[in-house]
Amino acid sequence: MGNTIVKIDNLVKRYKELIALDHFSLEIEEGEIFGLLGPNGSGKTTTINCLLSLLAYDKGNIEIFGEKMTPVNYKVKKEIGIIMQNVAVFDELTVYENIDYFCGLYIKDKETRRKYVDEAIAFVGLEDFVKFYPKKLSGGLLRRLNIACGIAHKPKLIILDEPTVAVDPQSRNKILEGIQELNKQGATIIYTSHYMEEVEQICTRIAIMDKGKKIAEGTKDELKRMIKNTETLTIEILDLSDEMLEKIRALNHVYETDYSDSRLEVRFSGGKHNLIHVLNLLQENNVSFSRAYSELPTLNDVFLEITGKALRDKE
Amino acid sequence: MFLHTFKYDFRQCLRQKELTFWLILFPIILGSFFKVAFSELYEKTVKFDAVPIAVVETEKNAVFDQVIEQVSTGEDALFKVTRTDMKNAEKMLKDEKVTGIISTGDLSVEFSSSGIDQTIVKSFIQQYKTQEKIITDTATNAPEKLDTVISALSTDIESNKNIPFADDLDTTVQYFYNLLAMVALFGAMSGVFVAINNQGNLSSLGARKCCSPVNKLTSITAGLSAHCVVQTICMIVAVSFLAFILKIDFGDRLGLVYLSSIVGGFMGVAMGFFIGSFGRLSEGVKMGIIMAVSMLSCFLSGLMVNNIKALVSEYVPVFNEINPAAVISDTYYCLAIYDDYSRYIRKMITMIILTVFFTLGGYILTRRRKYASL
Ligand SMILES: Nc1ncnc2c1ncn2[C@@H]1O[C@H](COP(=O)(O)OP(=O)(O)OP(=O)(O)O)[C@@H](O)[C@H]1O
Ligand SMILES: [Mg+2]
Numbered sequence: 001m002g003n004t005i006v007k008i009d010n011l012v013k014r015y016k017e018l019i020a021l022d023h024f025s026l027e028i029e030e031g032e033i034f035g036l037l038g039p040n041g042s043g044k045t046t047t048i049n050c051l052l053s054l055l056a057y058d059k060g061n062i063e064i065f066g067e068k069m070t071p072v073n074y075k076v077k078k079e080i081g082i083i084m085q086n087v088a089v090f091d092e093l094t095v096y097e098n099i100d101y102f103c104g105l106y107i108k109d110k111e112t113r114r115k116y117v118d119e120a121i122a123f124v125g126l127e128d129f130v131k132f133y134p135k136k137l138s139g140g141l142l143r144r145l146n147i148a149c150g151i152a153h154k155p156k157l158i159i160l161d162e163p164t165v166a167v168d169p170q171s172r173n174k175i176l177e178g179i180q181e182l183n184k185q186g187a188t189i190i191y192t193s194h195y196m197e198e199v200e201q202i203c204t205r206i207a208i209m210d211k212g213k214k215i216a217e218g219t220k221d222e223l224k225r226m227i228k229n230t231e232t233l234t235i236e237i238l239d240l241s242d243e244m245l246e247k248i249r250a251l252n253h254v255y256e257t258d259y260s261d262s263r264l265e266v267r268f269s270g271g272k273h274n275l276i277h278v279l280n281l282l283q284e285n286n287v288s289f290s291r292a293y294s295e296l297p298t299l300n301d302v303f304l305e306i307t308g309k310a311l312r313d314k315e
Numbered sequence: 316m317f318l319h320t321f322k323y324d325f326r327q328c329l330r331q332k333e334l335t336f337w338l339i340l341f342p343i344i345l346g347s348f349f350k351v352a353f354s355e356l357y358e359k360t361v362k363f364d365a366v367p368i369a370v371v372e373t374e375k376n377a378v379f380d381q382v383i384e385q386v387s388t389g390e391d392a393l394f395k396v397t398r399t400d401m402k403n404a405e406k407m408l409k410d411e412k413v414t415g416i417i418s419t420g421d422l423s424v425e426f427s428s429s430g431i432d433q434t435i436v437k438s439f440i441q442q443y444k445t446q447e448k449i450i451t452d453t454a455t456n457a458p459e460k461l462d463t464v465i466s467a468l469s470t471d472i473e474s475n476k477n478i479p480f481a482d483d484l485d486t487t488v489q490y491f492y493n494l495l496a497m498v499a500l501f502g503a504m505s506g507v508f509v510a511i512n513n514q515g516n517l518s519s520l521g522a523r524k525c526c527s528p529v530n531k532l533t534s535i536t537a538g539l540s541a542h543c544v545v546q547t548i549c550m551i552v553a554v555s556f557l558a559f560i561l562k563i564d565f566g567d568r569l570g571l572v573y574l575s576s577i578v579g580g581f582m583g584v585a586m587g588f589f590i591g592s593f594g595r596l597s598e599g600v601k602m603g604i605i606m607a608v609s610m611l612s613c614f615l616s617g618l619m620v621n622n623i624k625a626l627v628s629e630y631v632p633v634f635n636e637i638n639p640a641a642v643i644s645d646t647y648y649c650l651a652i653y654d655d656y657s658r659y660i661r662k663m664i665t666m667i668i669l670t671v672f673f674t675l676g677g678y679i680l681t682r683r684r685k686y687a688s689l
Contacts, residue, residue, distance in 0.1 A: 054525055074529075
């Protein structure tokens with residue numbers, strides 16, 4: 001730890017009128033699985049493409065492995081594995097050939113390459129498909145091929161831009177486990193996604209982006225501590241009067257309630273035994289309910305709360 | 316790195332079905348179709364008139380005079396001869412009063428276009444040249460037998476005059492030349508693939524390649540080389556099919572026909588690379604543009620309508636000099652018609668210049684390393 005792998009400093013990127021990245025800064029340390037979380041259009045892919053020197057940017061500095069990143073810094077490029085958001089494989093080459101092609105752009109020695117390619121195939125579980133052409137692969141398998149093409153050369157820094165889009169839960173889990181495994185083997189990982197759960201599951205540190213700005217950064221626990229929400233209760237109630245809703249809202253630590261589709265959601269900021277208090281209140285008033293559960297804050301809550309504020313600022 | 320990229324670009328290219336179709340099947344199908352259509356046409360319509368020619372006496376050649384005399388008299392005369400000086404002969408040629416000019420000295424022939432009549436003149440001169448020695452020997456050693464020898468020769472030529480038409484060096488041969496030019500220009504499709512697959516802002520594959528530690532120039536050069544090799548194979552197949560299966564007459568310098576086809580193929584690939592590197596249109600649109608450009612180029616060089624080329628040369632003469640399809644088909648024409656190489660070499664040089672221009676232009680357009688937008 002303590003070795004900075006990626007340093008993005010005050011990055012500004014405009015697409016004509018649109019400001020896609022607005023003074024965006026980021027530092028990533030060796031050994032991290034760094035999550036870049038943000039909704040569609042928040043600028044994740046733009047960040048990655050600037051980082052890779054694919055996109056020209058208007059302002060800012062980018063260093064990777066302590067060196068300034070330029071399109072011809074082949075030494076740095078050699079150590080990066082990139083899995084792009086859009087699958088980039090050759091339709092006319094088989095699974096094996098595709099992986100060998102991309103691996104060969106980094107690894108010259110044939111023996112080593114053969115070994116690496118075989119390992120990559122085993123890693124993504126495509127052993128039964130080596131002779132297949134990409135067109136014959138399902139969406140999930142294609143994503144896995146895309147990943148194999150990016151990691152076969154055993155890079156030190158692996159960048160994955162939404163690798164699990166359109167992948168079924170089973171494949172998705174396999175991919176996530178794989179990423180953790182790569183990290184264990186020593187790679188630093190940058191992972192972008194708009195799925196909060198994924199990021200929460202594997203990332204050691206997370207930056208949340210919105211509209212080209214970094215709005216929060218930290219470990220998931222740090223992020224959750226930033227917001228006032230500590231607990232969300234969900235209770236299924238067939239019929240709830242407005243009067244009753246008022247009473248619940250008046251309880252200690254409650255800062256927001258929401259009742260729709262026979263589901264009551266109550267958000268708390270601090271307090272203990274909140275579930276018991278609410279259920280007691282309902283029983284005292286003879287309101288019947290079917291299911292009740294309590295959830296700790298998720299990154300979803302973090303995002304909603306922070307961007308919610310931003311929206312209110314505008315008004 | 317070059318070899319690695321080349322190897323996979325080559326494989327990828329071989330497996331592209333569109334390319335196989337346009338570069339191999341298309342010329343075979345269309346060539347066969349032409350062959351069938353034209354041979355029927357010929358059997359019905361060909362009828363011979365004496366061919367008007369101008370003979371210019373650049374040197375005394377008594378024997379030749381006698382032979383010419385022989386073949387231009389009588390009921391089924393081969394030629395209608397005008398004896399005149401060079402200046403007048405050229406004027407007549409220009410005004411299309413004569414088909415060709417024969418100089419008595421070196422027995423060279425000059426035409427302003429190609430066709431059945433020109434073929435007759437040409438084959439007559441060829442025949443004469445091969446038998447010249449016998450005739451002159453007879454004239455000096457046994458002049459009394461000269462008449463017999465000459466009439467033997469002219470029967471020879473006359474009997475021969477039916478053969479060239481069954482064969483193909485006539486206006487329809489232009490169609491086959493143009494067909495080859497078209498196949499060469501279809502190489503442009505390969506060129507577009509190379510351009511698109513290496514540009515970060517044109518395809519995700521291009522973007523992905525730009526992230527790898529491979530110099531773009533290396534990557535593009537490997538791609539272009541691979542596609543040129545494939546194109547060369549296709550050109551060889553096409554020429555061989557036309558020359559050996561359909562028995563199209565390319566003259567007697569087939570090696571050079573292959574050479575100009577191969578260079579023409581390179582030019583096609585380079586042209587595609589150049590057009591493909593322009594702007595940010597999608598692959599489909601660029602393919603469409605390429606097809607349109609190739610077709611138009613072929614159309615203006617006379618692939619569909621034979622006299623378009625003459626019209627173009629009348630109104631925009633330069634255009635035929637640089638229209639890729641016209642330049643390619645002209646090389647075949649030069650080989651079939653002219654004995655000397657100067658015109659052929661000029662066309663070849665034009666092709667090479669165009670190829671270099673397209674390639675460099677493409678490199679300059681793709682040279683950018685960072686994109687404003689992907
Ligand atoms: N080539 C482009 N030209 C113009 N605007 C663009 C271009 N690419 C992206 N944008 C805009 O820049 C912003 C950021 O886009 P970007 O692709 O980086 O978002 P993202 O976070 O990766 O989104 P997603 O989750 O959908 O992949 C968006 O508003 C998008 O519309
Ligand atoms: Mg994206």
